[in-house]
Amino acid sequence: MYMLSTSRTLPVSNHSHLTELMIIRKSVELVSASRLPFLNQTLIMRVLICGPKLAACGMVLSMWGVIMLAILGIFFTTHSAVLIEDVPLTYKDIREDTNPQRIYDLYNSVGYNCFIAAAVYILFGAFACCQMRLNKQKELVH
Amino acid sequence: MSSLLRGEEMCLAQLFLQSGSAYDCISELGELGLVEFRDLNPSVTAFQRKHVNEIKKCEEMERILGYLLREVKKADISLPERDVNPVAPLPKHVMAIMEQLQRLEVELGEVTRNKEKLQRNLLELTEYTHMLRITRKFVQRTAEREPLQVQYEEFPFLEKETMMDYSSMQRLGAKLGFISGLIQRVKIEAFERMLWRVCKGYTILSYAEVEEYLENPDTGEPTKCVVFLISYWGDQIGQKVKKICDCYHCHVYPYPSSNEERNDVVEGLRTRIQDLHTVLNRTEDYLRQVLIKASESVYTWVIQVKKMKAIYYILNLCSFDVTNKCLIAEVWCPVNDIPTLRRALEEGSRKSGATVPSFVNRIPTSDTPPTLIKTNKFTSGFQNIVDAYGVGSYREVNPAPFTIITFPFLFAVMFGDLGHGVIMAVFAAWMVLCENNRKLKNTRNEIWNTFFEGRYIILMMGLFSIYTGLIYNDCFSKSLNIFGSGWSVKAMGWTKEQWENNRFLTLDPNVTGVFKGPYPLGIDPIWNLASNRLTFLNSYKMKMSVILGIIHMSFGVILSTYNYLHFRKKYNLYLVFLPELLFLLCLFGYLVFMILYKWLAFSAKDSRHAPSILIHFINMFLMQGDGLQPLYPGQTGLQIFLVVIAVLSVPVLLLGKPVYLYWLHNGSHRLGLYRGYERVRRNSEEELYLMRAHDMEEGSSHSDLSSSGENPTEEFDFADELLHQAIHTIEYCLGCVSNTASYLRLWALSLAHAQLSEVLWAMVMRVGLRMDSTLGVLFLVPVFGLFAVLTVSILLVMEGLSAFLHALRLHWVEFQNKFYGGTGVKFCPFAFSLLPSSFEHDGLL
Numbered sequence: 001m002y003m004l005s006t007s008r009t010l011p012v013s014n015h016s017h018l019t020e021l022m023i024i025r026k027s028v029e030l031v032s033a034s035r036l037p038f039l040n041q042t043l044i045m046r047v048l049i050c051g052p053k054l055a056a057c058g059m060v061l062s063m064w065g066v067i068m069l070a071i072l073g074i075f076f077t078t079h080s081a082v083l084i085e086d087v088p089l090t091y092k093d094i095r096e097d098t099n100p101q102r103i104y105d106l107y108n109s110v111g112y113n114c115f116i117a118a119a120v121y122i123l124f125g126a127f128a129c130c131q132m133r134l135n136k137q138k139e140l141v142h
Numbered sequence: 143m144s145s146l147l148r149g150e151e152m153c154l155a156q157l158f159l160q161s162g163s164a165y166d167c168i169s170e171l172g173e174l175g176l177v178e179f180r181d182l183n184p185s186v187t188a189f190q191r192k193h194v195n196e197i198k199k200c201e202e203m204e205r206i207l208g209y210l211l212r213e214v215k216k217a218d219i220s221l222p223e224r225d226v227n228p229v230a231p232l233p234k235h236v237m238a239i240m241e242q243l244q245r246l247e248v249e250l251g252e253v254t255r256n257k258e259k260l261q262r263n264l265l266e267l268t269e270y271t272h273m274l275r276i277t278r279k280f281v282q283r284t285a286e287r288e289p290l291q292v293q294y295e296e297f298p299f300l301e302k303e304t305m306m307d308y309s310s311m312q313r314l315g316a317k318l319g320f321i322s323g324l325i326q327r328v329k330i331e332a333f334e335r336m337l338w339r340v341c342k343g344y345t346i347l348s349y350a351e352v353e354e355y356l357e358n359p360d361t362g363e364p365t366k367c368v369v370f371l372i373s374y375w376g377d378q379i380g381q382k383v384k385k386i387c388d389c390y391h392c393h394v395y396p397y398p399s400s401n402e403e404r405n406d407v408v409e410g411l412r413t414r415i416q417d418l419h420t421v422l423n424r425t426e427d428y429l430r431q432v433l434i435k436a437s438e439s440v441y442t443w444v445i446q447v448k449k450m451k452a453i454y455y456i457l458n459l460c461s462f463d464v465t466n467k468c469l470i471a472e473v474w475c476p477v478n479d480i481p482t483l484r485r486a487l488e489e490g491s492r493k494s495g496a497t498v499p500s501f502v503n504r505i506p507t508s509d510t511p512p513t514l515i516k517t518n519k520f521t522s523g524f525q526n527i528v529d530a531y532g533v534g535s536y537r538e539v540n541p542a543p544f545t546i547i548t549f550p551f552l553f554a555v556m557f558g559d560l561g562h563g564v565i566m567a568v569f570a571a572w573m574v575l576c577e578n579n580r581k582l583k584n585t586r587n588e589i590w591n592t593f594f595e596g597r598y599i600i601l602m603m604g605l606f607s608i609y610t611g612l613i614y615n616d617c618f619s620k621s622l623n624i625f626g627s628g629w630s631v632k633a634m635g636w637t638k639e640q641w642e643n644n645r646f647l648t649l650d651p652n653v654t655g656v657f658k659g660p661y662p663l664g665i666d667p668i669w670n671l672a673s674n675r676l677t678f679l680n681s682y683k684m685k686m687s688v689i690l691g692i693i694h695m696s697f698g699v700i701l702s703t704y705n706y707l708h709f710r711k712k713y714n715l716y717l718v719f720l721p722e723l724l725f726l727l728c729l730f731g732y733l734v735f736m737i738l739y740k741w742l743a744f745s746a747k748d749s750r751h752a753p754s755i756l757i758h759f760i761n762m763f764l765m766q767g768d769g770l771q772p773l774y775p776g777q778t779g780l781q782i783f784l785v786v787i788a789v790l791s792v793p794v795l796l797l798g799k800p801v802y803l804y805w806l807h808n809g810s811h812r813l814g815l816y817r818g819y820e821r822v823r824r825n826s827e828e829e830l831y832l833m834r835a836h837d838m839e840e841g842s843s844h845s846d847l848s849s850s851g852e853n854p855t856e857e858f859d860f861a862d863e864l865l866h867q868a869i870h871t872i873e874y875c876l877g878c879v880s881n882t883a884s885y886l887r888l889w890a891l892s893l894a895h896a897q898l899s900e901v902l903w904a905m906v907m908r909v910g911l912r913m914d915s916t917l918g919v920l921f922l923v924p925v926f927g928l929f930a931v932l933t934v935s936i937l938l939v940m941e942g943l944s945a946f947l948h949a950l951r952l953h954w955v956e957f958q959n960k961f962y963g964g965t966g967v968k969f970c971p972f973a974f975s976l977l978p979s980s981f982e983h984d985g986l987l
Contacts (some may be wrong), residue, residue: 082671086911087911108909113918121923
């Protein structure tokens with residue numbers, strides 16, 4: 001809006017788009033010099049998706065997810081017996097050979113799954129943290 | 143710190159306040175919140191009290207403040223966030239505040255009225271503009287039609303609406319009139335029909351809708367309007383049309399007779415509308431400025447007016463003494479706070495500049511004082527849940543300090559999960575760390591306020607749940623193997639055929655090497671993999687519940703001795719407490735002993751021959767059981783002895799106290815003499831009271847008769863006492879059995895919680911973990927989210943509330959009915975911070 005008003009008060013010649021471009025560039029400079037926080041605010045408005053409560057819930061969930069999935073992953077990679085029912089064993093894996101290597105491999109794969117899920121939750125947590133900070137900025141401006 | 147165990151000692155005091163300094167003294171007392179005022183004029187209605195006018199003034203100021211706050215809230219101005227606490231204003235300053243408030247009210251009222259008028263004007267002008275613009279289109283249409291009419295003048299109109307054609311009307315000399323205006327769209331059809339029925343063809347109505355929404359001045363909502371133009375012949379028709387227009391609330395505007403006039407009017411309207419817009423903007427700015435200035439001090443005024451009104455209420459409760467220069471107030475005050483009270487009165491006198499100081503005088507009373515128990519932010523939560531059942535009688539033992547530990551413990555026995563306990567404790571710790579955050583403290587949300595008030599309770603519950611989670615070895619339904627299991631499967635030495643052909647195999651602890659010793663803390667993790675896990679845990683938890691229940695109830699019975707000793711009723715110790723305790727311990731204490739004995743004396747080797755405790759317990763009552771193998775030598779003899787003692791304690795409990803009291807009142811005459819002698823010698827009741835108080839301090843045995851009130855010759859009602867004691871006996875004896883069974887809910891709820899947790903893991907988390915494909919990784923992320931949400935909502939909130947409720951019930955009913963009276967009145971001090979504000983209730987503050 002500010003840009004448009006400046007272009008209206010300045011004389012606009014009939015021909016030559018060049019002069020118009022110069023005018024627009026000058027007004028953009030004016031805008032960027034004096035109204036920087038205004039532009040930033042529009043950027044905030046576009047990137048902000050969640051409200052403060054949703055972002056807080058997301059952060060709590062991702063913190064819990066990271067910790068619990070990491071610990072679960074550790075327990076799976078150390079082949080804990082209590083978790084045997086959570087491993088996708090088949091009859092063949094149990095009965096085939098006396099060496100439990102296949103079972104250990106399955107344990108490890110589930111463990112790595114858990115670690116990858118924990119990493120995804122770290123990203124999710126970073127996103128939620130970012131949203132919370134944007135929300136705080138928006139609150140300060142208002 | 144005896145305050146938390148028993149409550150403060152209270153006394154009745156009289157305050158003698160000089161009339162000049164009464165206001166300041168009461169203001170000081172209100173700031174401190176020390177005392178509770180008693181109403182000395184109970185028969186006087188609210189309108190007859192002395193300071194009625196001042197209270198009316200305060201209410202007038204509150205009305206204006208309410209109006210101001212509503213205006214401020216409407217304009218979306220935020221109030222300042224300072225923590226202000228102004229003192230109550232002196233009566234001489236009140237006029238200044240009142241004047242300011244009235245001035246503000248008048249100013250705001252004027253500005254608002256002006257604004258409304260201007261807005262109404264603007265609406266009218268806008269409607270007029272629309273009308274002129276739209277009727278121009280009608281005229282253009284008819285102007286186009288006119289040449290056609292001229293052409294077919296000889297032929298009558300084909301339109302049925304006119305009975306006479308245009309030319310014949312002109313010949314009659316009837317004048318053509320126009321009425322134009324706006325009407326709401328919902329009414330236009332009815333309007334048209336009414337016009338047709340009344341005027342029957344002498345009118346022509348044309349109308350068109352306005353494109354934009356116009357604001358309805360009455361309701362403020364945007365409504366659609368329709369511009370209409372009525373052309374009519376004849377004056378009478380014109381009057382009828384005008385009346386119909388009035389009836390339908392049309393806004394009628396003068397119709398311009400020519401195009402030039404129309405253009406002039408349109409130009410004039412446009413300038414006027416622009417001017418009005420400017421003036422309206424200025425008015426709104428000015429209104430906002432006024433409101434911002436008012437909002438800076440309105441918060442202070444609200445508190446000041448609230449305090450002033452409270453002080454006048456209290457002044458109304460006081461009475462004048464004979465000289466009419468001094469106000470007398472009766473207050474309940476804790477004995478330990480009387481020096482503070484004196485200092486407050488001195489401060490008040492000093493502030494008001496009075497020469498004669500106000501003072502306090504303690505007076506004797508036979509009324510029961512209210513109960514005051516001083517709590518801090520930690521103990522107040524537990525005291526609240528005890529008070530919710532009943533406020534303790536004056537100087538009775540308060541179960542709250544014990545509840546601080548037993549309540550979270552019993553909750554944790556029912557909740558018992560390490561992971562859930564950690565989450566609960568973290569949540570409570572966050573609330574505790576952020577307890578000084580103003581936004582958290584002052585929210586309106588009722589449910590959040592309930593959780594926030596109980597944050598220390600939730601923290602204790604969480605910490606205890608972590609402990610019981612370790613004992614039950616249950617963390618999100620999985621066991622933790624911290625120390626290494628005490629069972630070894632390899633030592634069983636099963637062959638490959640046994641592995642392949644059997645669905646279930648049993649680990650036998652009698653085989654060497656299978657059972658290496660008990661797990662150091664809690665349940666062995668191997669039980670998580672066992673198929674008979676529930677059978678084992680049920681037996682363990684049921685016995686544990688009974689043991690905990692008997693301990694809790696015995697503790698309650700023992701607490702009653704505190705009350706008996708304090709109120710100098712020593713006979714209760716021998717006649718009530720001892721039979722009760724013997725009954726409980728001889729029967730159910732023996733059951734606990736048998737449970738513990740069986741756990742200790744029998745091992746895996748003789749587990750096949752271990753006797754059933756229940757059968758032995760039942761046989762104890764039936765005096766049978768010769769065929770059964772005894773648990774220990776001498777069991778039958780001991781059991782008979784215990785049953786005899788328990789049965790004998792019942793009549794002692796039933797008849798002991800009434801008979802003793804009867805003998806006490808009617809058997810010895812010397813007490814009657816004592817009373818009469820003292821009455822003759824000392825006439826003043828005050829001295830008698832002081833002598834009684836002196837006796838109490840010395841621990842005289844005659845003091846327990848003073849509980850019968852002022853009339854020392856009151857008859858002791860034996861029948862009443864006997865009935866009361868009979869009810870108590872039946873309630874106690876039957877209650878012992880039912881309450882012991884009631885404690886089995888500790889087992890039931892912990893079983894439910896463990897099973898729910900297991901089902902949640904099996905049905906949600908396992909599905910995500912067993913996914914084998916490459917997409918299985920990403921599937922685990924939403925599965926965990928679902929698991930987290932369900933854990934919080936079902937296991938933490940629902941099960942948590944359920945366990946909270948059951949633990950509370952166990953305290954209120956099974957524990958407290960052994961010793962607690964709970965018939966007291968709570969001490970409500972006069973404190974400004976405790977007064978509610980009607981504005982907060984309306985959500986304006």
